[in-house]
Amino acid sequence: MIEVLLFAQLQEDAGTDRLTLNIEKLSVKQLRKKLMETYNLQQVKESMVAVNEVYALDKEWIQSGDTVAIIPPVSGG
Amino acid sequence: MIEVLLFAQLQEDAGTDRLTLNIEKLSVKQLRKKLMETYNLQQVKESMVAVNEVYALDKEWIQSGDTVAIIPPVSGG
Amino acid sequence: MTKKLFEIVENPITVGPLIDKVMRREAGAITTFIGTVREITNGKRTINLEYQAYKPMAEKMLKQIGDEITEKWPSTYVAITHRVGKLDISDIAVIIAVSSPHRKPAYEANEYAIERIKQIVPIWKKEQWEDGKAWIGDQLENIPYPKGKPDIKGDDHD
Amino acid sequence: MTKKLFEIVENPITVGPLIDKVMRREAGAITTFIGTVREITNGKRTINLEYQAYKPMAEKMLKQIGDEITEKWPSTYVAITHRVGKLDISDIAVIIAVSSPHRKPAYEANEYAIERIKQIVPIWKKEQWEDGKAWIGDQLENIPYPKGKPDIKGDDHD
Numbered sequence: 001m002i003e004v005l006l007f008a009q010l011q012e013d014a015g016t017d018r019l020t021l022n023i024e025k026l027s028v029k030q031l032r033k034k035l036m037e038t039y040n041l042q043q044v045k046e047s048m049v050a051v052n053e054v055y056a057l058d059k060e061w062i063q064s065g066d067t068v069a070i071i072p073p074v075s076g077g
Numbered sequence: 078m079i080e081v082l083l084f085a086q087l088q089e090d091a092g093t094d095r096l097t098l099n100i101e102k103l104s105v106k107q108l109r110k111k112l113m114e115t116y117n118l119q120q121v122k123e124s125m126v127a128v129n130e131v132y133a134l135d136k137e138w139i140q141s142g143d144t145v146a147i148i149p150p151v152s153g154g
Numbered sequence: 155m156t157k158k159l160f161e162i163v164e165n166p167i168t169v170g171p172l173i174d175k176v177m178r179r180e181a182g183a184i185t186t187f188i189g190t191v192r193e194i195t196n197g198k199r200t201i202n203l204e205y206q207a208y209k210p211m212a213e214k215m216l217k218q219i220g221d222e223i224t225e226k227w228p229s230t231y232v233a234i235t236h237r238v239g240k241l242d243i244s245d246i247a248v249i250i251a252v253s254s255p256h257r258k259p260a261y262e263a264n265e266y267a268i269e270r271i272k273q274i275v276p277i278w279k280k281e282q283w284e285d286g287k288a289w290i291g292d293q294l295e296n297i298p299y300p301k302g303k304p305d306i307k308g309d310d311h312d
Numbered sequence: 313m314t315k316k317l318f319e320i321v322e323n324p325i326t327v328g329p330l331i332d333k334v335m336r337r338e339a340g341a342i343t344t345f346i347g348t349v350r351e352i353t354n355g356k357r358t359i360n361l362e363y364q365a366y367k368p369m370a371e372k373m374l375k376q377i378g379d380e381i382t383e384k385w386p387s388t389y390v391a392i393t394h395r396v397g398k399l400d401i402s403d404i405a406v407i408i409a410v411s412s413p414h415r416k417p418a419y420e421a422n423e424y425a426i427e428r429i430k431q432i433v434p435i436w437k438k439e440q441w442e443d444g445k446a447w448i449g450d451q452l453e454n455i456p457y458p459k460g461k462p463d464i465k466g467d468d469h470d
Contacts, residue, residue, distance in 0.1 A: 007208055008278035009289040046291075050276070053211040069208050069276070073291030076205065076212075076236055076277025077189055077248055077268055084366055085436035086447040123449075127434070130369040146366050146434070150449030153363065153370075153394055153435025154347055154406055154426055169327055173346065179401050182350030185343065185422075188331065192340030192413055243337050255350055261423050264343075268415060 002026075002062055004035070005069040010043050029058040031068065047072045079103075079139055081112070082146040087120050106135040108145065124149045159233045160216035162209045162277075167235050167246050175233040176253035183257035185264040189248040191241050201282045205238040205247060208276040212236070215275040219267055223252070226266070227259040234267060236277060247279075317391045318374035320367045320435075325393050325404050333391040334411035341415035343422040347406040349399050359440045363396040363405060366434040370394070373433040377425055381410070384424070385417040392425060394435060405437075 004019040011017050019039065026034070028049045035044045048071040049056050055071075062068055081096040088094050096116065103111070105126045112121045125148040126133050132148075139145055157175055169186050176184060191203050220232045236248045250267045254260040271277075280289045315333055327344050334342060349361050378390045394406045408425045412418040429435075438447045 005208065007206055007276065008280070009291075011206075012289070050208075050211055053208075053214055055274075069211065071208070071276050072278065072289070074272070074274070074276055075279045075290040076207070076275050077271045082366065084364055084434065085438070086449075088364075089447070127366075127369055130366075130372055132432075146369065148366070148434050149436065149447070151430070151432070151434055152437045152448040153365070153433050154430045169331065169344070173327065177348070177402060179351040181348055181402070182353075184346040184348065186327070186346070187415070187419075188342040188344070189415075190335070190339055190342065193337040194413075195340075244335060244339070255352075257345070257347070257423075257426060260345075261419060265415075265419050 001064055002031075003067050004031070005067065006041075007070070008072050010041055010047065010070055010072055013041055013043065014039060024064050026062055027058065028056050028060050028062060031062060032058070035070065041070075043072050044070055078141055079108075080144050081108070082144065083118075084147070085149050087118055087124065087147055087149055090118055090120065091116060100141070102138060102140050104135065105133050105137050105139060108139060109135070112147065118147075120149050121147055160213050160220055161235045162207050162212050162216075163235060163237055164239050165237070167237050167249055169246075169249055169251070172233045172235060172249050172251035176231040176251045178231065178253065180255055181231070181253035182255050183260040184251060184253045185257075185260040186252075187248070187250040187264050187268055188246055189268070191243050191245050191247060193243045195281075198281075198283050200243065201284060202243070203241045203245075203247070203282065204280040205236075205241065206278050206280070207236070207238045209238075212276050216271070218274070219270045222270065223263045223266060227254065227263045229256070230254045230259050230263045232263065232267065234271070236271070236275070238277065318371055318378055319393045320365050320370050320374075321393060321395055322397045323395070325395050325407055327404075327407055327409070330391045330393060330407050330409035334389040334409045336389065336411065338413055339389070339411035340413050341418040342409060342411045343415075343418040344410075345406070345408040345422050345426055346404055347426070349401050349403050349405060351401045353439075356439075356441050358401065359442060360401070361399045361405070361440065362438040363394075363399065364436050364438070365394070365396045367396075370434050374429070376432070377428045380428065381421045381424060385412065385421045387414070388412045388417050388421045390421065390425065392429070394429070394433070396435065 002021045035041045050069040079098045083091050112118045127146040216234045223232050231253045233251045252260045252264045374392045381390050389411045391409045410418045410422045
């Protein structure tokens with residue numbers, strides 16, 4: 001199981017602050033595709049992905065038990 | 078009468094924080110010379126002169142009633 | 155009292171405690187940056203703001219910025235607190251305090267910190283205007299991730 | 313309470329009142345510079361310091377610096393307080409607060425202010441070390457008046 005945290009506009013678009021995917025393993029790129037196609041979260045395209053609180057590149061792998069966060073462009077400060 | 082205010086090292090060298098000169102009129106340059114020769118205040122050389130709280134150039138004139146300050150290199154901040 | 159140098163908090167923040175965190179006998183200069191909620195941005199009147207953070211990662215990223223700074227300016231101490239939740243006009247959203255023996259690194263490191271916060275720290279603001287509201291991405295003010303991703307390592311800033 | 317923006321005072325100073333002096337709804341950024349008494353300078357241990365000012369002219373020069381700043385960075389508000397008298401290690405000697413809608417001018421104007429204070433404001437410090445004491449002129453750290461006089465108009469800084 002992979003937990004996916006959503007923030008800001010993505011959270012509002014999805015109507016929830018987290019999704020739980022029943023998946024053993026997938027790449028960051030595959031996750032992006034899934035979130036865009038299955039959940040229609042278009043802002044994923046311009047977002048970063050963090051795996052266990054570390055920014056991850058598209059080719060990196062996500063495994064069951066990981067916590068993933070989708071990070072739309074930040075606006076703190 | 079012209080009042081001359083002294084600060085920092087100059088004040089300690091002169092043993093006073095002000096001199097009163099019984100003079101009607103003199104230039105800034107003449108004042109410097111007087112302070113160095115009559116009062117032996119050598120730091121006047123590297124100091125600025127302010128007349129009535131405004132920095133003055135050597136060629137400017139000081140008149141009776143003016144308040145003059147000798148400003149050694151500053152070190153605030 | 156524990157001295158947490160990099161914090162996300164939900165309550166109002168003030169500058170005094172951050173100055174205390176970086177104050178020391180070797181310091182001759184302390185700079186602070188205080189980011190407040192501005193009423194007018196790009197001609198639009200803001201009513202209030204809401205900040206949201208991915209808190210554990212945001213604190214980790216603030217700490218990373220602190221590490222980058224002490225590597226670039228070894229003489230500095232840094233503390234950063236960012237507030238989240240609802241904020242009104244003039245409320246303080248972020249405070250950065252940097253101390254250093256001399257002033258130049260204290261200014262440079264402080265400005266570096268705010269630039270980096272706006273690049274890599276997972277915090278978002280939602281602006282409430284008179285006629286609507288929206289989550290703001292930096293893309294509205296800047297180019298979003300010019301290299302396609304946040305500049306994670308801060309390499310652009312050497 | 314009167315709001316005096318440029319002040320020489322004899323009692324301890326804190327940053328809060330200066331922030332309040334420049335705070336306003338248009339501000340999104342406030343920078344402060346806090347100059348403290350540093351224990352070690354050029355390898356020598358300072359015991360304490362004494363600051364002396366030509367007070368009326370010093371306040372006038374602080375105000376001039378404020379005027380220079382609002383001319384160069386019209387969006388800024390500035391307040392400066394300098395303390396005089398005996399100060400111990402870590403005591404605050406000077407605080408500069410600058411507010412601005414955006415952060416860049418707030419940093420730039422603040423750094424400009426401290427540079428100018430060290431050039432034109434008639435304030436002197438006497439350092440007390442373990443083995444002696446002396447009035448410090450900037451010539452010990454810098455060139456004294458490189459142009460033969462203080463840069464009165466701030467023309468070097470455009």
